Amino acid sequence: MKKFMLIAASAMIILLISLQFFRPEIGHLSVTGDLQAPANVKAILVRACYDCHSNQTNLRWYDQIQPVYWQVASHVRQGRKGLNFSNWDKLSPMDRKGKLWEAVNQIEQGAMPIKSYAFVHSDARVSKQDLAVLKNYLIGTVHETPNDTAKLRAREKQVQAKADQNQQKLPESLNGITYIPDYKNWQVISTSDRFDNGTMRVIYGNDVAVKAIKEHHINPWPNGAIFAKAAWDKLEDEQGNVTTGAFKQVEFMIKDDIKFRQTNGWGFARFKTPKLKPYGKDVMFTAECISCHKPMKDNDFVFTFPIKN
Numbered sequence: 001m002k003k004f005m006l007i008a009a010s011a012m013i014i015l016l017i018s019l020q021f022f023r024p025e026i027g028h029l030s031v032t033g034d035l036q037a038p039a040n041v042k043a044i045l046v047r048a049c050y051d052c053h054s055n056q057t058n059l060r061w062y063d064q065i066q067p068v069y070w071q072v073a074s075h076v077r078q079g080r081k082g083l084n085f086s087n088w089d090k091l092s093p094m095d096r097k098g099k100l101w102e103a104v105n106q107i108e109q110g111a112m113p114i115k116s117y118a119f120v121h122s123d124a125r126v127s128k129q130d131l132a133v134l135k136n137y138l139i140g141t142v143h144e145t146p147n148d149t150a151k152l153r154a155r156e157k158q159v160q161a162k163a164d165q166n167q168q169k170l171p172e173s174l175n176g177i178t179y180i181p182d183y184k185n186w187q188v189i190s191t192s193d194r195f196d197n198g199t200m201r202v203i204y205g206n207d208v209a210v211k212a213i214k215e216h217h218i219n220p221w222p223n224g225a226i227f228a229k230a231a232w233d234k235l236e237d238e239q240g241n242v243t244t245g246a247f248k249q250v251e252f253m254i255k256d257d258i259k260f261r262q263t264n265g266w267g268f269a270r271f272k273t274p275k276l277k278p279y280g281k282d283v284m285f286t287a288e289c290i291s292c293h294k295p296m297k298d299n300d301f302v303f304t305f306p307i308k309n
């Protein structure tokens, strides 16, 4: 028995040693255009996120040891794929802003930095103060309308012009919400893309919503706040350049805690395809919206910008 243990132990040691030689390459790739942000904002992101979301990964000695290295290397590879601050110049201004929103959302929800990593790497933790610094910076950027929205609008206008020819009257959803063509002139407050279904989304807020963001009155959102979320197919070429494809749908959430009391104070509507076909079989289509938005009920059912004061 003793002999067996000895053999097993030696086998383990040999395995661990030989494992050290199997090292998926993380690669020290070049930094084409590093994130540009105020020094205090950048310092937080460099400290907490750059190990996995940049080409400037700083591995500690204990990260180099197998099997830890396998996991770290895989985090780095996946992390860079979704968000890489070292290729910041490759993103449009709107996408940059969108990625930063997503970053703050991920931190806020406790999803980033990866918990097991922050546990070991104490410098990767993001404190409440750090988060406040990031949010303040982003709120400051809400006013600048990024250049690319102009292009998005131009495309939308074409699509819209076609739809208008077919449809003189604005479509109405089954719960009585009229399509709001003006959303394209609202502020872009976030973008997101879903790898699972290959769409890109832009989230717009009307004046009431933007004012509420600025004044931190977003939980609950004031009556009159409206969000529009438009989705396009996502087209990606071999170089990884991403553009919007065909228009899929636009969704609205209109805040009015009296009129829409039955549906948690929000009027939900979805219009599909450039023809803007109202979604659903009957009024109960809103149950679907609500059930998916329910995890955000402490945030007034809104996903974007989940700021808790």
Ligand code: HEC
Residues within 6 Å of the ligand: 045, 048, 049, 050, 051, 052, 053, 074, 075, 076, 078, 079, 081, 082, 083, 099, 102, 103, 104, 106, 107, 112, 113, 114, 117, 124, 126
């Ligand atoms: C230990 C590595 C690691 C660290 C540190 C880390 N991330 Fe991540 N991050 C990942 C991985 C892996 C993914 C992709 C897997 C997933 O979606 O869960 C990811 C995904 C993301 C995404 C989604 C990107 C997309 O569009 O797919 C965002 C945003 C993000 N991280 C932000 C951050 C921020 C902000 C920080 C710093 C506060 C951070 N991460 C720190 C590994 C890391």
Ligand code: HEC
Residues within 6 Å of the ligand: 192, 201, 203, 227, 228, 229, 251, 252, 253, 268, 269, 270, 279, 285, 286, 288, 289, 290, 292, 293, 301, 302, 303, 304, 305
């Ligand atoms: C499968 C889950 C799911 C369903 C069903 C769903 N949503 Fe959402 N919705 C989301 C997520 C997640 C976001 C956050 C933005 C993103 O990731 O695209 C969102 C965001 C939104 C936004 C932007 C404001 C915000 O909360 O961030 C609007 C407007 C919206 N949804 C409307 C609707 C309407 C109208 C319906 C029903 C017709 C609906 N949603 C059904 C998951 C869902």
